Amino acid sequence: PAAAAAPPLPSDVRPPHILVKTLDYLIDNLLPTLPASEGFIWDRMRSIRQDFTYQNYLGPEAIDCNERIVRIHLLIIHIMVKSGNEFSLQQELEQLHKSLITLSEIYDDVRNAGGACPNEAEFRAYGLLSKIRDPEYEKNIQELPDEIFKNELVQIALCFRKFISNSGFSERGFIRTESCLNFYTSYFQLMKSGNVPFLMNSFLEIYLNEVRFYAMKSLSHTLNKKSKPLSLDYIKENLSFNSNEEIISFCDYYSIDVVNDGIDLKTLSHHSHRIPESKPLKQSYLNFVDNQLQQQKYQHIINSGLPNIDSLPNVVSP
Amino acid sequence: MKNTESENTTPTTSNDASKKKTLEDDDEFEDFPADVWQNYEKVQNKTNIQNDLWEDDWDDVEVDDDFTKELRAELEKQKQSQNQNQNQNQ
Amino acid sequence: MQYSLAIFFQELSDGSFECLSLDLESNGERISMLQEELCRRFKKDKALEKLVETQAFAFHGKSEWTRFNIMVVSFLKYCRDVNPWSLLESYDLIFNFYTDLVNCLLNDSYPIDKLVPITKEMTDYVVPVACKLDNNYELLNTRRFQFLSYVSSVVSKLFNSTKPLRNLDDHEGFVEKPHFQQLPGKQKILLYLVNKLNNIYFRIHSPQLCSNIFKNFKPKCMIYRFGEYPVQERIEFHYLLGRYYLLNNNVLNAYRQLDRSFELLSHVASTLNLSLESMQPLRSNLQRILKYLVPAGLIIGKLPRFWVVGEVDQQLAHQYAAVARAVRAGNLKGVNEWLQEHESALRRSHLLLTLLEKLPVLAYRYLVRAVVQGYTMELSSSRVPYAVVRRAVELSTGPGPGAEARLTIYNAVHSAANVEAMLVDLINLNLFRGNCFPMLETCVVRKTTDVSQVFPSVPEKVVAMFPLNGDDAWLDE
Numbered sequence: 001p002a003a004a005a006a007p008p009l010p011s012d013v014r015p016p017h018i019l020v021k022t023l024d025y026l027i028d029n030l031l032p033t034l035p036a037s038e039g040f041i042w043d044r045m046r047s048i049r050q051d052f053t054y055q056n057y058l059g060p061e062a063i064d065c066n067e068r069i070v071r072i073h074l075l076i077i078h079i080m081v082k083s084g085n086e087f088s089l090q091q092e093l094e095q096l097h098k099s100l101i102t103l104s105e106i107y108d109d110v111r112n113a114g115g116a117c118p119n120e121a122e123f124r125a126y127g128l129l130s131k132i133r134d135p136e137y138e139k140n141i142q143e144l145p146d147e148i149f150k151n152e153l154v155q156i157a158l159c160f161r162k163f164i165s166n167s168g169f170s171e172r173g174f175i176r177t178e179s180c181l182n183f184y185t186s187y188f189q190l191m192k193s194g195n196v197p198f199l200m201n202s203f204l205e206i207y208l209n210e211v212r213f214y215a216m217k218s219l220s221h222t223l224n225k226k227s228k229p230l231s232l233d234y235i236k237e238n239l240s241f242n243s244n245e246e247i248i249s250f251c252d253y254y255s256i257d258v259v260n261d262g263i264d265l266k267t268l269s270h271h272s273h274r275i276p277e278s279k280p281l282k283q284s285y286l287n288f289v290d291n292q293l294q295q296q297k298y299q300h301i302i303n304s305g306l307p308n309i310d311s312l313p314n315v316v317s318p
Numbered sequence: 319m320k321n322t323e324s325e326n327t328t329p330t331t332s333n334d335a336s337k338k339k340t341l342e343d344d345d346e347f348e349d350f351p352a353d354v355w356q357n358y359e360k361v362q363n364k365t366n367i368q369n370d371l372w373e374d375d376w377d378d379v380e381v382d383d384d385f386t387k388e389l390r391a392e393l394e395k396q397k398q399s400q401n402q403n404q405n406q407n408q
Numbered sequence: 409m410q411y412s413l414a415i416f417f418q419e420l421s422d423g424s425f426e427c428l429s430l431d432l433e434s435n436g437e438r439i440s441m442l443q444e445e446l447c448r449r450f451k452k453d454k455a456l457e458k459l460v461e462t463q464a465f466a467f468h469g470k471s472e473w474t475r476f477n478i479m480v481v482s483f484l485k486y487c488r489d490v491n492p493w494s495l496l497e498s499y500d501l502i503f504n505f506y507t508d509l510v511n512c513l514l515n516d517s518y519p520i521d522k523l524v525p526i527t528k529e530m531t532d533y534v535v536p537v538a539c540k541l542d543n544n545y546e547l548l549n550t551r552r553f554q555f556l557s558y559v560s561s562v563v564s565k566l567f568n569s570t571k572p573l574r575n576l577d578d579h580e581g582f583v584e585k586p587h588f589q590q591l592p593g594k595q596k597i598l599l600y601l602v603n604k605l606n607n608i609y610f611r612i613h614s615p616q617l618c619s620n621i622f623k624n625f626k627p628k629c630m631i632y633r634f635g636e637y638p639v640q641e642r643i644e645f646h647y648l649l650g651r652y653y654l655l656n657n658n659v660l661n662a663y664r665q666l667d668r669s670f671e672l673l674s675h676v677a678s679t680l681n682l683s684l685e686s687m688q689p690l691r692s693n694l695q696r697i698l699k700y701l702v703p704a705g706l707i708i709g710k711l712p713r714f715w716v717v718g719e720v721d722q723q724l725a726h727q728y729a730a731v732a733r734a735v736r737a738g739n740l741k742g743v744n745e746w747l748q749e750h751e752s753a754l755r756r757s758h759l760l761l762t763l764l765e766k767l768p769v770l771a772y773r774y775l776v777r778a779v780v781q782g783y784t785m786e787l788s789s790s791r792v793p794y795a796v797v798r799r800a801v802e803l804s805t806g807p808g809p810g811a812e813a814r815l816t817i818y819n820a821v822h823s824a825a826n827v828e829a830m831l832v833d834l835i836n837l838n839l840f841r842g843n844c845f846p847m848l849e850t851c852v853v854r855k856t857t858d859v860s861q862v863f864p865s866v867p868e869k870v871v872a873m874f875p876l877n878g879d880d881a882w883l884d885e
Binding site: 344345346347348349350354355357358359361364365367369370371372373375376377379380381383385386388389390392393394396397400401 | 611711
C-alpha cells in the first residue's frame, strides 16, 4: 500500500489461523489454474503477508505461511517462464526476498529463544541464492549451527554461489573481487545431476541467461583469429540450451554473429549481461527442470515442509 | 552506616569478573602497557621499516610430495603415448 | 583524605574533570564519601538539581551550560545510588551518566576540550560493562547485544558530531594543517572513536555498519597527515579495515591494510627491542593480524615465510604451510581436505567460504603449470590438450562423490568435467597465457622453455586487475 494509506481497521485484519486457511485455499484451488491466475495469487499472498505484519505476529502460522509463500513464488517463476505468458519477474522476486527476510528474522528470534524451526535450512539455502553475490549471506551462514550449515541444500546452494562468483561479472554498483570461479559447465551439470530439488532448480533458472552470457564472454576472450566458429551442438551441450532456436535468439539479443557452421563468439562486444536501455532478454528454463515438475503435484511441492508448531519449546499447540 | 559505606569501596569478586573478557571474542586487540607507546613516540631515529614476512616469489618454491610425484608420472605416461602416436603417424 | 561535595565542585570549577570517573576501582573511595554526604543531605532529585544549579558553573565566560549541569546531576545520582555489589541495580545510572557526558560534547560552541579525556576514559569503562550485561541477556530478558548497541549509538553520536574546523572563528588557536598536538580535543580522539565503534560493530555481529564509519572518517578528519595519529591507533585501524575488506571478499585491499598493520606493529617491537616472550599483548596482537593476513596473502599469490610466522604463532604457521603446499602442488583434494579439517575455526573467523572460493584458482594455475612444464614443454610443443589437463584434474580432485554420497562444498565444486571452463577462467584472470580451441579440445600456448612466459606472476596480475581502493591512499602518508 502507499505509505500514506491509513492502517486497516483491526476488524479488517484476519487472524493467523484464518490466514493459514486462506493460503490453503489458494494452494488447493488456484495453483492448478496457473499460469492464468498468477497476478491474483501474487496479490493474495502479499495481503496475507501484510496481515501478519499489521498484527506484528511472528508465531508458527507466520512461519508456515511465509515458507509456503516462498515455495509458491519459486514454483510460479518456473511455470510462468515455461508458459511464455507475460509476468513481472522483478515483482515476483521482490515478494520472495521479503518473505525470505521475514523468515530469517523469525528463525534468528526462535534460535535466540532456544527453539529451532524444522525447515530453516531449506530457506537459508534459498536465501543464499536470492542475493547470490552478497557476501553478507556467507558471513551469516558460517555463524549458524552445524545442522544448518552442513545441511545438503545449504551446501549445494554454496556450491552454486562458487560456480557463479566470477571475477568478470559486471554490473553497476558491484565490486569485482579476486580469483573467483566461473564454472558455467558445473552450474548446468549440478542442476541436472538429480541432486537438486525442483524448487531450488527453479530459483537457479533465473540466472541461466547471465551464466550463459559470462560463459560466452570469457570464452570469447580465449579465442584467437584462427579459432573456428563454435558449432551449435557444442554451445547447446556446454551451455545447456533446450534448442537451436534458443541459441539463435540469445545470440541475436547480444549481437553475436551466427554464421554457416556455428556462432562467431569473437563478435560479442557487450561487457555486461545487462544491456542498458533495452528490454531484458526473455527468461530461460531447462527441460530437465520442467520434467522434474511434471513428476509431482503442485500441492505436494508446496506443502512439503515439516510443521512449525513445535519450534518454540514453550509454545503449546493451540 | 559509615562502616558499610567504606565497604562499598572495596571491589567485590563480581566486580573483578566484569574486568575479564566477557564476550567470546579473540579478535579484538589487547592494550599494551601505556609506556610502550610513549617510548615509541619519543624515539628519534626509528629503524627503517622492513617487511621480511613474504617470500620473493611463490613460483620459485618447489614442492615434492606424493601428489607431485604421481602427477609427474602421469604426465610422463601421457607424454610417452603422445610420442608413440606421433611415431606411428610418421 | 576527606573528600566532600565542596571539594568536588571546586575541582569541576577548576576544570579537573578526572573527578567524574565512575570507576569504583580508581575513584571508589571518593565516590563512597560523596555517597555518604549525598544520602544524608540530598535524598531528593530536586534538591540535587537545585544544588548543582546554584554552583553557577562558568567556563571561558560561558555560563548556562545546561547539558553540563545535567551531566553533573547524573554523576551525583550515580554516586548517591550506586550499589557496588550489583551491576544490575546500577547499570542505568552508569549509562545515564555516560549519555549525559557525551551529550555535553555534541555542541562545539561550548568549552568541551577538557571533557574529552574523561569521556575517552569512561568509554573504555562502559564498553566492558555493556559486554558483561549482554553476556547475560537471556537472564536479563533483553535483546541480544542490547547494551553494546546502546553504547555504540552514543559513541556514534559523538563521532557524527565531530567535524573539521575550517577557520579561526571555529576554534581558537586554529592551525591550517595541524599536527596531532595542535588538534582540538574531539579531533584528537577521532581515530580512537573510529576504532571503538568498529570494534563494537564486529562484536555485535554487524560489521556492515563499519562501512559508514570508514567512509566518513576522512571527511571529518582535519589532521595534516594520517601518520600523525598515535601509532597504536593506526595499527588497530589498519587491522580493522583489513578485516572489513576481507569479510567482503575484497582480498587485495584486505592484504594491503593487514600487512601495514603487521609492519607497523613489528616496527614498534623492533624499535623498542620488545620481545614476544616478555610482552604477551604484542604476541597476541601479532597473532590476530596474521590470522587474517596469512590467508589474504596466499589468495593474492604471496607465500609467507613460515619461519617468520612461526616465531609469532607456531600453530598458524604449521596449519597454513600445509595448505600452501597443497596449492603449490596443484592438489585440489589436499586443499579441500585442509578446509574440511579446519572448518569450524575457519567458520568462526568467516574465512572458510572466502578460501573455498579463491584458493582453488591458484591450485589450478599450479596444476596447469605442471602440465605445461611436464608435457607441453617436454614435447617442445605449444599444445595443451584438454584430455591431458583432464587427467591431471582427475588426479588432483580425486574420485568424485559416489551416487549415494551427500554433496558438500568439498566434493561438489571441482570436477574433471569442467576442464574447459577452468582453463577459460585462468586465461580471463590473466594467470595463464593461452588460447582455447574448443572444437579441437585443446589450448595453445607460446612455444617456450621459460614457464613464466606462460604463467605470469600472480600478485602482479592481481594488482593489475583489481586496483587498490584509492580512498585509502592517504593512510600511507
